[in-house]
Amino acid sequence: EIVLTQSPGTLSMSPGERATLSCRASQTIRSSYLAWYQQKPGQAPRLLIYGASSKATGIPDRFSGSGSGTDFTLSISRLEPEDFAVYYCQQYGVSPRTFGQGTKVEIK
Amino acid sequence: QPRLQESGPRLVRPSETLSLICTVSGGSISSKTQYWGWIRQSPGKGLEWIGSVFYTGMDYYNPSFNSRVSMAVDTSRSQFSLKVKSVTAADTAIYYCVRQGLYDSDGYVSVWGQGTLVIVSP
Numbered sequence: 314e315i316v317l318t319q320s321p322g323t324l325s326m327s328p329g330e331r332a333t334l335s336c337r338a339s340q341t342i343r344s345s346y347l348a349w350y351q352q353k354p355g356q357a358p359r360l361l362i363y364g365a366s367s368k369a370t371g372i373p374d375r376f377s378g379s380g381s382g383t384d385f386t387l388s389i390s391r392l393e394p395e396d397f398a399v400y401y402c403q404q405y406g407v408s409p410r411t412f413g414q415g416t417k418v419e420i421k
Numbered sequence: 422q423p424r425l426q427e428s429g430p431r432l433v434r435p436s437e438t439l440s441l442i443c444t445v446s447g448g449s450i451s452s453k454t455q456y457w458g459w460i461r462q463s464p465g466k467g468l469e470w471i472g473s474v475f476y477t478g479m480d481y482y483n484p485s486f487n488s489r490v491s492m493a494v495d496t497s498r499s500q501f502s503l504k505v506k507s508v509t510a511a512d513t514a515i516y517y518c519v520r521q522g523l524y525d526s527d528g529y530v531s532v533w534g535q536g537t538l539v540i541v542s543p
Binding site for chain 1 (some may be wrong): 481
């Protein structure tokens with residue numbers, strides 16, 4: 314199965330700063346079938362990005378995804394208070410679908 | 422977007438079978454372009470995809486569950502189900518029912534249920 318490694322484990326940031334989250338795959342993810350999800354405490358994850366760079370419906374422009382092959386990035390251009398959460402990447406090109414272990418974006 | 426709601430026992434004894442149901446509202450469970458699935462989340466293993474089922478009953482599962490898992494769809498009730506046999510404490514987790522696309526190109530999870538915590542304990 315494809316192992317996804319997210320870094321860093323925790324990102325301490327201030328509102329208004331730019332956040333960059335990394336997701337590295339153990340093998341090439343075909344056709345960039347990679348998604349990003351946001352999870353807040355006590356809630357289910359929410360889809361942010363699919364196809365490595367396409368935004369889901371209703372996702373603000375400050376979120377963007379990039380990458381291909383084995384290296385992918387989620388960027389948040391200017392952190393808003395509601396963006397402090399845990400972010401997960403997932404590959405859906407190969408079964409079993411797998412998730413990264415998550416990056417927590419916390420307030421500095 | 423449809424709404425998904427999990428239901429079932431919150432406590433399961435070791436070696437018994439965990440059974441959950443997901444009720445779909447605001448959308449058709451008989452969609453020809455969607456799979457219905459289950460994902461669980463535990464502190465030890467993070468998010469783990471369990472498997473998915475089509476409205477016809479066609480299914481596929483994560484091999485790591487070693488054939489302990491089965492899923493089914495009841496279109497008359499707009500529900501789909503999960504069974505995990507021979508549970509241990511390692512099966513304690515929040516279980517989410519989800520919707521994902523039929524094809525690899527849209528195989529991401531677009532809709533999540535709120536999740537239900539299942540504890541395996543004597």
